[in-house]
Amino acid sequence: MLPDSRNTTTVCLRVLYADTDRMGVVYYGNYLRFFEVGRSAYMRARGSSYDELERNGTFLPVVESHVDYKRSAGYDEELEISTWLGELGRAQVRFAHSICRGAEVLASGYTRHAVTNAAGKPGRLPEKLAQALLGPACETHEDILAT
Numbered sequence: 001m002l003p004d005s006r007n008t009t010t011v012c013l014r015v016l017y018a019d020t021d022r023m024g025v026v027y028y029g030n031y032l033r034f035f036e037v038g039r040s041a042y043m044r045a046r047g048s049s050y051d052e053l054e055r056n057g058t059f060l061p062v063v064e065s066h067v068d069y070k071r072s073a074g075y076d077e078e079l080e081i082s083t084w085l086g087e088l089g090r091a092q093v094r095f096a097h098s099i100c101r102g103a104e105v106l107a108s109g110y111t112r113h114a115v116t117n118a119a120g121k122p123g124r125l126p127e128k129l130a131q132a133l134l135g136p137a138c139e140t141h142e143d144i145l146a147t
Contacts, residue, residue: 008083042095047132088125
């Protein structure tokens with residue numbers, strides 16, 4: 001179940017040939033990469049980016065991930081990746097994700113991120129970033145369909 005749409009960012013992605021295995025279906029590990037696409041769009045929709053965070057000395061390495069695979073996706077299919085904030089702590093963030101083909105949920109899961117500095121030392125989430133992550137999106141949809 002998705003939360004209020006104001007707090008969800010959805011991005012469309014077309015499956016590339018390189019995303020698939022020999023059987024023509026999306027390789028299971030690529031779903032985590034699709035989660036990253038959604039996470040990046042979520043942050044950009046709230047006026048931030050990983051590049052900006054890292055230039056300011058804040059890093060969000062993945063420390064835990066989970067994917068529930070329900071159906072497979074294939075080459076050239078258009079998928080919708082929805083991302084929302086699952087949990088926000090002082091030193092960690094959990095993003096929740098859902099990957100759909102139309103109304104059919106193909107995969108769902110989450111990624112948990114620690115807050116560190118460039119040396120990997122644990123830190124606190126900057127207040128400005130926490131407020132941005134909690135807020136509604138500035139834009140609601142972004143397409144990165146490959147041609």
